[in-house]
Amino acid sequence: MAEFNAMDTAAFKGVWVFCEQREGQIQTISYQLLSEGRKLANDLGVELCGVVMGSGVNEDYIKALGGYGADRVYYIDSPLLKDYTTDGYAKVMCDLVMEKKPEIVLIGATNLGRDLGPRCAARLHTGLTADCTHLDVDVEKYKEFLRTTSNIDVDNTKFEQNTNLKMTRPAFGGHLMATIICPRFRPQMSTVRPGVMQTQPFDEAGAAKVVVEKITPALTADDIHVQILDIKKSAKKMVDLIGADVVVSVGRGISSDVDKGIALAEELAGVLGGVVGASRAVTDAGWLSSDHQVGQTGKTVHPRIYIALGISGAIQHVAGMQDSETIIAVNKNESAPIFDVASYGIVGDLFKVVPELIKEIRAIKAAN
Amino acid sequence: MKAIVCVKQVPDTQGKVAVKADGTMDRAAMATITNPDDLNAVEAALQLKDATGCEVIVVTMGPAPAEGMLRELMARGADRGVLVSAREFGGSDTFATSQILAAAVNKIGVGPDDIVFCGRQAIDGDTAQVGPQIAEKLHLPQVTYVTDIQKNGNDLVVKRQLEDGYMEIKVQTPCLLTCIKELNTPRYMSISGIFECYDKPLDVFDYNTLKDDPLIEADTIGLKGSPTNVYKSFAPPVKGAGMMVESVDQLVGLLNDKHLI
Numbered sequence: 001m002a003e004f005n006a007m008d009t010a011a012f013k014g015v016w017v018f019c020e021q022r023e024g025q026i027q028t029i030s031y032q033l034l035s036e037g038r039k040l041a042n043d044l045g046v047e048l049c050g051v052v053m054g055s056g057v058n059e060d061y062i063k064a065l066g067g068y069g070a071d072r073v074y075y076i077d078s079p080l081l082k083d084y085t086t087d088g089y090a091k092v093m094c095d096l097v098m099e100k101k102p103e104i105v106l107i108g109a110t111n112l113g114r115d116l117g118p119r120c121a122a123r124l125h126t127g128l129t130a131d132c133t134h135l136d137v138d139v140e141k142y143k144e145f146l147r148t149t150s151n152i153d154v155d156n157t158k159f160e161q162n163t164n165l166k167m168t169r170p171a172f173g174g175h176l177m178a179t180i181i182c183p184r185f186r187p188q189m190s191t192v193r194p195g196v197m198q199t200q201p202f203d204e205a206g207a208a209k210v211v212v213e214k215i216t217p218a219l220t221a222d223d224i225h226v227q228i229l230d231i232k233k234s235a236k237k238m239v240d241l242i243g244a245d246v247v248v249s250v251g252r253g254i255s256s257d258v259d260k261g262i263a264l265a266e267e268l269a270g271v272l273g274g275v276v277g278a279s280r281a282v283t284d285a286g287w288l289s290s291d292h293q294v295g296q297t298g299k300t301v302h303p304r305i306y307i308a309l310g311i312s313g314a315i316q317h318v319a320g321m322q323d324s325e326t327i328i329a330v331n332k333n334e335s336a337p338i339f340d341v342a343s344y345g346i347v348g349d350l351f352k353v354v355p356e357l358i359k360e361i362r363a364i365k366a367a368n
Numbered sequence: 369m370k371a372i373v374c375v376k377q378v379p380d381t382q383g384k385v386a387v388k389a390d391g392t393m394d395r396a397a398m399a400t401i402t403n404p405d406d407l408n409a410v411e412a413a414l415q416l417k418d419a420t421g422c423e424v425i426v427v428t429m430g431p432a433p434a435e436g437m438l439r440e441l442m443a444r445g446a447d448r449g450v451l452v453s454a455r456e457f458g459g460s461d462t463f464a465t466s467q468i469l470a471a472a473v474n475k476i477g478v479g480p481d482d483i484v485f486c487g488r489q490a491i492d493g494d495t496a497q498v499g500p501q502i503a504e505k506l507h508l509p510q511v512t513y514v515t516d517i518q519k520n521g522n523d524l525v526v527k528r529q530l531e532d533g534y535m536e537i538k539v540q541t542p543c544l545l546t547c548i549k550e551l552n553t554p555r556y557m558s559i560s561g562i563f564e565c566y567d568k569p570l571d572v573f574d575y576n577t578l579k580d581d582p583l584i585e586a587d588t589i590g591l592k593g594s595p596t597n598v599y600k601s602f603a604p605p606v607k608g609a610g611m612m613v614e615s616v617d618q619l620v621g622l623l624n625d626k627h628l629i
């Protein structure tokens with residue numbers, strides 16, 4: 001592998017997605033990344049490959065990756081890859097990158113991906129951009145993106161004409177957006193948080209024609225310097241915020257009667273077929289567990305309807321919900337910033353507004 | 369035995385955040401704090417000191433005023449501070465930052481019983497990449513998202529947080545751990561600590577101190593040695609505010625018209 005040179009940019013081709021599995025199940029972030037990777041591969045006119053590491057992963061699951069856009073899947077199978085270890089996964093990933101030389105590698109910004117990505121980028125001597133919310137290779141598409149999301153005077157700005165990956169991400173707690181490039185090194189690596197990219201509809205034809213290459217890695221137990229003693233799932237069921245159609249979130253505004261506030265949110269969510277989320281003020285206070293937290297350091301959601309009850313609308317919260325289709329805010333302070341992102345706002349006491357809302361929605365549902 | 373803790377001074381993004389007209393941060397206009405996760409990393413090291421009497425060394429890369437933060441951490445109980453500071457180091461991305469911090473840790477020296485601690489993530493750059501990248505460059509095993517540490521000689525059993533539970537991992541020293549707020553509650557400075565902190569040693573590592581480390585090359589540090597560059601930066605889009613409705617009646621009517629319910 002001595003000939004690997006991250007600066008020989010012309011030698012790198014193709015878009016890769018690290019497809020994470022846990023307990024043999026492909027994680028949904030993989031489908032989101034493949035859907036996004038497909039667009040990049042089309043713009044570049046190159047192949048999209050999924051990379052799966054595991055032990056005895058069901059072949060149907062692997063083939064299904066073709067249905068989300070993969071032309072090819074490298075499936076690296078070894079008992080040593082059953083559960084994630086930094087050492088095992090980083091070695092296999094880096095060895096494969098050095099051999100096949102992809103130009104782009106996308107990794108989910110999960111607790112595993114955020115452990116693996118930087119380790120690999122450091123070993124490969126290349127750049128890694130964290131928590132990207134938008135990716136472009138095509139300059140015109142990138143300009144279009146800037147036109148709709150930034151204050152940049154696009155028509156009077158110079159853009160280099162190349163297909164470098166333009167990776168846009170929030171920084172400084174969401175107060176700033178930055179587009180990062182990695183022009184001199186390959187692969188161009190980025191992580192993307194779950195829920196940020198949309199999954200494209202499953203395509204049967206793609207699944208039928210995907211090429212699966214099974215690889216046995218050069219990996220031995222001596223390569224792995226940690227020992228996994230146990231993997232424990234938390235006893236209670238975690239709320240599925242990311243997949244939810246409707247999210248009803250509560251904020252510190254419930255503090256005068258926490259139990260009642262949560263009960264109201266649950267009831268409203270129940271009526272709309274949704275789940276309950278929260279601001280960090282609520283999860284920090286322990287009123288709801290941290291898996292309910294929406295925002296920069298919580299989950300990114302884009303449900304059809306997002307309802308914010310007694311949430312002020314701090315930038316870190318908004319970062320996780322602003323792309324919801326319809327946002328409804330209830331807050332007793334008319335100048336609360338949450339109203340700046342809301343499609344519909346009501347100024348009022350949530351303890352009065354929500355019971356009324358539940359009653360009226362029930363009535364309409366009964367009538368429809 | 370030593371506990372070496374990497375700490376970053378960050379702008380307080382919870383307070384007023386000043387963005388300049390050109391879309392960059394006006395750091396001068398903002399208050400600075402110690403990165404929150406790094407306080408948990410320091411606390412973990414201090415608990416180790418309470419249990420074993422080990423030496424706790426706090427290391428930061430940043431401009432000269434970051435010394436104040438190091439003194440404050442010494443007032444909490446750290447024994448020594450190292451300020452890594454040089455013009456050549458400016459503009460580093462996470463790759464270059466970890467290159468320099470790894471060289472600084474090498475200079476301090478990582479012995480067989482030692483542990484390097486980092487925070488999981490800094491609240492300004494927000495990447496959570498520097499810890500794992502330091503570990504790679506020091507050839508140390510890493511465990512990230514640490515919520516619990518049990519030490520028995522050179523064996524550590526640590527808990528690593530997952531989205532839906534945790535992993536229990538056995539790892540030997542020397543190793544690198546990245547800490548999150550669930551790990552512990554940071555202690556405050558003590559009165560005696562405040563008195564003593566200015567008598568504790570504080571070393572400055574500049575370019576000359578580190579330049580002989582093979583990690584430090586013109587093309588691996590600073591702006592020139594950074595694989596990533598900021599291409600454009602801009603203020604996040606302000607979504608046009610929607611409409612305020614007067615009553616629940618009106619709202620439910622609107623939602624019904626749009627087939628949202």
Ligand SMILES: Cc1cc2nc3c(=O)[nH]c(=O)nc-3n(C[C@H](O)[C@H](O)[C@H](O)COP(=O)(O)OP(=O)(O)OC[C@H]3O[C@@H](n4cnc5c(N)ncnc54)[C@H](O)[C@@H]3O)c2cc1C
Nearest residue numbers: 251252253279280281295296297298310311312317332350
């Ligand atoms: C690095 C960092 C990361 C962060 N990450 C996140 C994150 O991921 N998610 C997140 O949510 N926050 C995050 N935060 C915290 C964030 O800055 C805010 O502190 C938090 O979102 C505030 O929560 P809140 O809106 O519930 O509370 P508050 O800001 O206290 O707002 C409460 C609101 O309720 C209203 N209210 C009170 N009583 C009533 C009533 N009876 N009826 C109606 N309205 C009422 C008030 O008018 C007020 O607007 C982060 C902060 C930092 C520094």
Ligand SMILES: Cc1cc2nc3c(=O)[nH]c(=O)nc-3n(C[C@H](O)[C@H](O)[C@H](O)COP(=O)(O)OP(=O)(O)OC[C@H]3O[C@@H](n4cnc5c(N)ncnc54)[C@H](O)[C@@H]3O)c2cc1C
Nearest residue numbers: 129130171429461462486487489490493494495496497498
């Ligand atoms: C808008 C913007 C976006 C950026 N995006 C990227 C990007 O996507 N990829 C990239 O490679 N770089 C990026 N950078 C550069 C990056 O922010 C800097 O390299 C920064 O010095 C370290 O990254 P971080 O703040 O993300 O630290 P993190 O990786 O989040 O920090 C993790 C831990 O590492 C330790 N640590 C980090 N910095 C120091 C320090 N100076 N001294 C001591 N300990 C430290 C601390 O223990 C900290 O808790 C970006 C910079 C800006 C301004």
